[in-house]
Amino acid sequence: MITTKGRYALRVMIDLAENNGHEVFVPLKDIAERQEISKKYLEIIVKDMVTGDLLIGASGKGGGYKLCRKPEEYSVGEILEVMEGKLSSVSCLSGDFNDCPRKNSCHTLPMWTEYDNMVHDFFYKKKLTDLLKPSAKAPSQKTKKAKA
Amino acid sequence: MITTKGRYALRVMIDLAENNGHEVFVPLKDIAERQEISKKYLEIIVKDMVTGDLLIGASGKGGGYKLCRKPEEYSVGEILEVMEGKLSSVSCLSGDFNDCPRKNSCHTLPMWTEYDNMVHDFFYKKKLTDLLKPSAKAPSQKTKKAKA
DNA sequence: TATTTACCTACCGTGTCAATAGGTTTATGA
DNA sequence: TCATAAACCTATTGACACGGTAGGTAAATA
Numbered sequence: 001m002i003t004t005k006g007r008y009a010l011r012v013m014i015d016l017a018e019n020n021g022h023e024v025f026v027p028l029k030d031i032a033e034r035q036e037i038s039k040k041y042l043e044i045i046v047k048d049m050v051t052g053d054l055l056i057g058a059s060g061k062g063g064g065y066k067l068c069r070k071p072e073e074y075s076v077g078e079i080l081e082v083m084e085g086k087l088s089s090v091s092c093l094s095g096d097f098n099d100c101p102r103k104n105s106c107h108t109l110p111m112w113t114e115y116d117n118m119v120h121d122f123f124y125k126k127k128l129t130d131l132l133k134p135s136a137k138a139p140s141q142k143t144k145k146a147k148a
Numbered sequence: 149m150i151t152t153k154g155r156y157a158l159r160v161m162i163d164l165a166e167n168n169g170h171e172v173f174v175p176l177k178d179i180a181e182r183q184e185i186s187k188k189y190l191e192i193i194v195k196d197m198v199t200g201d202l203l204i205g206a207s208g209k210g211g212g213y214k215l216c217r218k219p220e221e222y223s224v225g226e227i228l229e230v231m232e233g234k235l236s237s238v239s240c241l242s243g244d245f246n247d248c249p250r251k252n253s254c255h256t257l258p259m260w261t262e263y264d265n266m267v268h269d270f271f272y273k274k275k276l277t278d279l280l281k282p283s284a285k286a287p288s289q290k291t292k293k294a295k296a
Numbered sequence: 297t298a299t300t301t302a303c304c305t306a307c308c309g310t311g312t313c314a315a316t317a318g319g320t321t322t323a324t325g326a
Numbered sequence: 327t328c329a330t331a332a333a334c335c336t337a338t339t340g341a342c343a344c345g346g347t348a349g350g351t352a353a354a355t356a
Contacts, residue, residue, distance in 0.1 A: 060323025208354025
């Protein structure tokens with residue numbers, strides 16, 4: 001089960017991508033208000049995101065948070081793993097390979113491995129840009145900000 | 149993350165399938181010993197499995213547990229859902245559709261839905277027989293128990 | 297009637313989840 | 327220089343789930 005940390009982080013990323021957060025610093029207060037998430041709780045989350053190299057933060061007036069790459073360079077999988085830790089279906093596969101004595105005879109392990117690979121693929125193929133609203137991906141009309 | 153309940157339940161099912169447990173009652177003691185799982189803890193698990201119509205139990209001497217269908221008629225997904233509850237990636241989709249006010253504008257919901265469908269497919273397509281050791285699926289040689 | 301088995305109820309320590317609370321540091325700009 | 331706005335840091339909390347353990351009761355058989 002993906003927890004609020006992962007889900008909120010994703011929403012923060014989307015919010016930044018859609019609010020010019022790859023160019024300027026956006027204060028957390030604004031994000032929290034738009035997303036209707038407690039700012040206090042978001043503080044914990046964005047802190048992990050900074051540590052995990054998803055965002056950069058700037059203190060002081062005019063500060064806030066900013067994407068440190070272009071939106072298309074983030075995969076959803078990466079974002080989730082920063083927040084949730086390795087996406088692993090069973091402890092047998094996440095426990096740092098000091099694993100159980102049954103691993104060679106275990107009848108279910110191959111299935112868990114296959115599953116984990118599928119999940120990994122799914123989330124790493126999905127890019128942040130896949131989650132943006134269409135207008136933000138391909139500005140066909142009504143382009144708010146002249147970018148070029 | 150699949151918990152021990154789901155994993156152990158799967159191993160109980162496999163154990164029964166491989167030890168004639170679709171024809172005769174197998175005492176839990178035997179299963180626990182073979183699987184090296186605390187019998188006490190397994191009691192809790194098999195109880196849920198009985199309630200969930202995966203097994204039938206018989207008290208008294210000569211009693212034990214038995215599959216109530218043929219192994220090929222169980223899907224892994226069904227077994228897991230009996231133990232873990234609905235396999236749902238996010239609470240937004242498991243909370244009994246009394247869900248959040250953002251559901252219509254949520255940018256991530258479609259992804260979670262897509263993900264859930266993928267996971268559901270994966271586990272429901274997998275049958276219990278897919279987890280048995282080859283000899284138990286297609287007894288080509290050294291058939292221990294004369295079955296026909 | 298002793299034995300073997302399932303079945304039932306209760307409890308428990310640990311950890312995680314989802315926050316809240318309150319304070320400190322850093323930078324800006326008037 | 328100094329108020330302000332922002333990030334940053336530490337601690338705490340209540341609820342709940344996880345992974346068991348313990349001890350007893352009921353049912354069926356030989």
